[in-house]
Amino acid sequence: MSSKSVTDVSEKLARLLSRENGRPVLKPNKPLVLKDEVANRKMRKGEATCITEMSLLMACWKKNEFNNFLCSSEISTFYTCVEKAQREAKLKAAQQASHGGRLAPKQANTLLKRFPGIKDEY
Incomplete structure (x- = not known):
């Protein structure tokens, strides 16, 4: 995965989680981070x-x-x-x-x- 696509995904995620357009589109109940175990x-x-x-x-x-x-x-x-x-x-x-x-x-x-x-x- 290139760094450009990673930043694109990060920007899109930030936009979906922001409150600029009223309520956020995504409202995660847990942090959006992978766990350190499987x-x-x-x-x-x-x-x-x-x-x-x-x-x-x-x-x-x-x-x-x-x-x-x-x-x-x-x-x-x-x-x-x-x-x-x-x-x-x-x-x-x-x-x-x-x-x-x-x-x-x-x-x-x-x-x-x-x-x-x-x-x-x-």
């Missing part, structure tokens, strides 16, 4: 993977009275799917880290406390 929400884990392979493995176990030897092909299929999903998750995490990604709320709060917003201007 809501502490949990990050989404993402979607479940390998559900089909897991259900096939459990069906095989149930059919063969939980005998691992008779369900070895389903077990290997499930483990290869899990390994593939873990590789994809690591790759996705590395891509998000290189592109900025999103901060966890705890990290954002730490940074906002270290660099608080300016409260004197308004």
Whole structure:
């Protein structure tokens, strides 16, 4: 955001809050300043993977009275799917880290406390 657009927004806000034209257009009940913290929400884990392979493995176990030897092909299929999903998750995490990604709320709060917003201007 350029400094010109920031000053334009500041001027427009000052005009809306002023009493020059009678009552102000905006009447804020709280100060128009960002807080120095964000809501502490949990990050989404993402979607479940390998559900089909897991259900096939459990069906095989149930059919063969939980005998691992008779369900070895389903077990290997499930483990290869899990390994593939873990590789994809690591790759996705590395891509998000290189592109900025999103901060966890705890990290954002730490940074906002270290660099608080300016409260004197308004």
